[in-house]
Amino acid sequence: MNTNFKSWPILLALGLTSVPLVTMYAYMIIDTVTVSPPGSFIPNGISFGSWSFLWEAPAPGRPSIWSVTLNTFIFACVSTLMALSVSLTGGYALSRLHLPFRGFFLGGLIVLHAFPTITLIIAIFLILQMVGLYDTLAGVILVKAALEIPFGVWIMKGFYDTVPWEIEMAGLTDGATRFTVWRKLVLPQVQPGITALGIFAFLSGWSEFILPQVLAPGADAQVLGVYLQSLISDDTSMDFAKFKSVGVFYAIPVILIYILFNKHLMNIYGGGTKG
Amino acid sequence: MRIELKNFKKTFGDITVIEDMSLSLESGEMLALLGPSGCGKSTTLFAICGIHRMTGGQLLFGDRDVTLVPSQQRNVGVVFQNYALYPHMNAYENIAFPLMIRKEDRKTIEKKVSEIAALVHIGELMERKPAQLSGGQQQRVALARALVREPDILLLDEPLANLDAKLRLEMRSEIRRIQQQTGITAILVTHDQVEAMSMCDRIAIMNKGDIVQLSSPQDMYQNPNSEFVASFLGNPPIAFLDGVVTDGGVQLASSEALLPLRGQHGLPSSGMPIRLGIRPEHFQPENPLKVTGRISFVETQGREELYDVTLSNGSVLRSIQRQGGGYHLGDEVSWGIAENQILAFDASGARLHMGALA
Numbered sequence: 001m002n003t004n005f006k007s008w009p010i011l012l013a014l015g016l017t018s019v020p021l022v023t024m025y026a027y028m029i030i031d032t033v034t035v036s037p038p039g040s041f042i043p044n045g046i047s048f049g050s051w052s053f054l055w056e057a058p059a060p061g062r063p064s065i066w067s068v069t070l071n072t073f074i075f076a077c078v079s080t081l082m083a084l085s086v087s088l089t090g091g092y093a094l095s096r097l098h099l100p101f102r103g104f105f106l107g108g109l110i111v112l113h114a115f116p117t118i119t120l121i122i123a124i125f126l127i128l129q130m131v132g133l134y135d136t137l138a139g140v141i142l143v144k145a146a147l148e149i150p151f152g153v154w155i156m157k158g159f160y161d162t163v164p165w166e167i168e169m170a171g172l173t174d175g176a177t178r179f180t181v182w183r184k185l186v187l188p189q190v191q192p193g194i195t196a197l198g199i200f201a202f203l204s205g206w207s208e209f210i211l212p213q214v215l216a217p218g219a220d221a222q223v224l225g226v227y228l229q230s231l232i233s234d235d236t237s238m239d240f241a242k243f244k245s246v247g248v249f250y251a252i253p254v255i256l257i258y259i260l261f262n263k264h265l266m267n268i269y270g271g272g273t274k275g
Numbered sequence: 276m277r278i279e280l281k282n283f284k285k286t287f288g289d290i291t292v293i294e295d296m297s298l299s300l301e302s303g304e305m306l307a308l309l310g311p312s313g314c315g316k317s318t319t320l321f322a323i324c325g326i327h328r329m330t331g332g333q334l335l336f337g338d339r340d341v342t343l344v345p346s347q348q349r350n351v352g353v354v355f356q357n358y359a360l361y362p363h364m365n366a367y368e369n370i371a372f373p374l375m376i377r378k379e380d381r382k383t384i385e386k387k388v389s390e391i392a393a394l395v396h397i398g399e400l401m402e403r404k405p406a407q408l409s410g411g412q413q414q415r416v417a418l419a420r421a422l423v424r425e426p427d428i429l430l431l432d433e434p435l436a437n438l439d440a441k442l443r444l445e446m447r448s449e450i451r452r453i454q455q456q457t458g459i460t461a462i463l464v465t466h467d468q469v470e471a472m473s474m475c476d477r478i479a480i481m482n483k484g485d486i487v488q489l490s491s492p493q494d495m496y497q498n499p500n501s502e503f504v505a506s507f508l509g510n511p512p513i514a515f516l517d518g519v520v521t522d523g524g525v526q527l528a529s530s531e532a533l534l535p536l537r538g539q540h541g542l543p544s545s546g547m548p549i550r551l552g553i554r555p556e557h558f559q560p561e562n563p564l565k566v567t568g569r570i571s572f573v574e575t576q577g578r579e580e581l582y583d584v585t586l587s588n589g590s591v592l593r594s595i596q597r598q599g600g601g602y603h604l605g606d607e608v609s610w611g612i613a614e615n616q617i618l619a620f621d622a623s624g625a626r627l628h629m630g631a632l633a
Contacts, residue, residue: 164357164359166355166356166357166358166359169321169324169326169353169355169359170353170355170359170360170361170420171361171372172325172326172346172347173324173325173326173346173347173349173351173352173353174372174373174376174420174424175347175348175376175377175424176347176372176376177347180376185361188361188362188363189362189363191363
């Protein structure tokens with residue numbers, strides 16, 4: 001590449017165009033630990049005051065950041081587990097079993113996946129209220145998991161399709177039941193898919209905003225996205241440094257996960273394409 | 276164990292793959308199901324191991340009727356064409372898997388696995404994952420896994436198709452050795468007649484869902500009951516001459532040449548069409564029944580040389596001879612056919628049995 005293609009013009013162009021982005025990210029973090037005079041880029045002092053939400057008691061009527069974080073964690077984990085368990089079994093069924101209406105299910109999955117969540121929200125709201133799950137973490141977890149499932153089933157079906165039939169046939173003739181074959185022989189082959197799908201579902205749950213905002217706005221079931229929004233919608237005390245601090249706090253797990261698992265995340269494109 | 280398949284029928288939807296097939300294997304016998312692709316040989320194999328349900332008929336392992344028994348309880352060992360090793364397990368775990376499913380205790384498993392590994396010569400490879408094994412080694416692991424729980428029958432689905440030529444030769448004799456050493460009843464599915472002839476006690480040639488001939492390799496080669504069988508067995512393949520029976524012998528098609536098959540009885544009456552099959556080893560310079568043609572192709576095979584001889588009517592005869600005959604492409608030659616080795620077939624492809632006049 002070096003001999004017949006100069007790299008510096010590209011680097012220069014990329015560098016110039018990403019300067020605004022880099023600046024924004026840099027100041028998002030810098031502003032949370034410094035104080036600057038209005039209108040100035042140069043901070044004139046260090047202060048961790050905007051991070052005080054981490055250790056100070058919350059204002060009356062406000063949930064503590066730690067209970068909100070715990071809620072977010074539960075929300076992301078449980079909806080991931082539910083979506084994973086249905087995707088793993090449903091994807092297998094669609095890939096391998098002679099289901100009636102198989103084509104209908106496959107088409108339905110795509111349609112459901114393409115359906116914008118927001119168009120369903122009034123119906124979901126009514127349903128949750130009727131069954132008494134409105135403003136509970138359980139209710140919004142169920143909704144989130146249900147909406148994750150079409151994508152998950154579709155991705156897992158693609159992974160299952162790449163597992164050779166012969167492995168299952170060999171397992172059966174070796175005396176294993178269909179379930180054991182799935183559990184011990186097939187699941188290990190789709191391990192990359194499980195990892196990738198799990199991380200995707202977790203990140204999607206972690207960053208979910210609109211569902212908890214509409215379906216569980218109360219203090220008991222609040223998640224970080226809603227907490228952040230309530231900060232900015234509070235006109236009486238606009239604190240941008242605190243808003244940025246919570247934003248950074250909210251983003252840290254996501255950044256860590258991307259750094260640790262980026263290789264696994266790429267798998268979803270490598271393995272899931274043969275569906 | 277004696278295996279018997281009675282009136283086996285298999286359909287997929289509207290397509291009937293096998294109409295009515297019966298087959299029985301003696302205990303300890305190795306049988307080849309040989310045929311072109313799509314003849315139903317793999318379907319038969321999958322029905323025997325229980326992966327496909329039989330549409331009709333009966334399957335007996337010894338005295339036990341296993342027609343409706345699910346695959347898990349049939350006790351068959353299968354080696355698949357791509358070996359189907361479990362990629363996430365090492366060789367030891369692969370071989371031990373059937374025993375672990377049966378919940379045998381660890382000591383027994385270890386003992387059985389090391390015995391079978393010694394039998395197939397892979398004792399030193401047990402820690403490796405399938406991806407770290409060569410094709411031949413994977414094949415041995417697959418064999419070991421199929422044999423470790425002492426199945427009633429061993430099924431081999433094109434086991435050599437994925438190996439290179441040298442390994443194929445080696446594994447051919449290895450599989451036969453292992454089969455004979457364990458005394459297991461085995462079925463080999465293949466489309467390669469050399470494999471079938473060299474490895475098996477008997478061959479069942481299949482065509483379009485039916486067994487067309489079932490016999491020992493030697494007998495099948497010498498006495499094929501149809502043109503299909505004759506053309507399927509033999510390498511280089513048999514050559515055919517079309518002709519019409521006359522009083523003096525066989526008049527070759529669109530030619531003046533007359534093969535004076537006077538010494539034969541069993542020829543059909545005059546005027547009937549006939550096909551004569553002549554194997555390359557029976558078309559040699561020294562034989563008496565001469566035909567004349569031009570050498571149109573020479574293939575050197577090392578020890579031997581293969582010649583195609585085009586006759587004046589366009590038919591081609593093949594001859595395989597030792598090196599050093601001194602013949603060249605384009606030479607006009609007059610070589611002879613071994614009269615009593617000619618295989619004659621009627622227009623429908625059925626064998627006509629001729630014999631020398633006493």
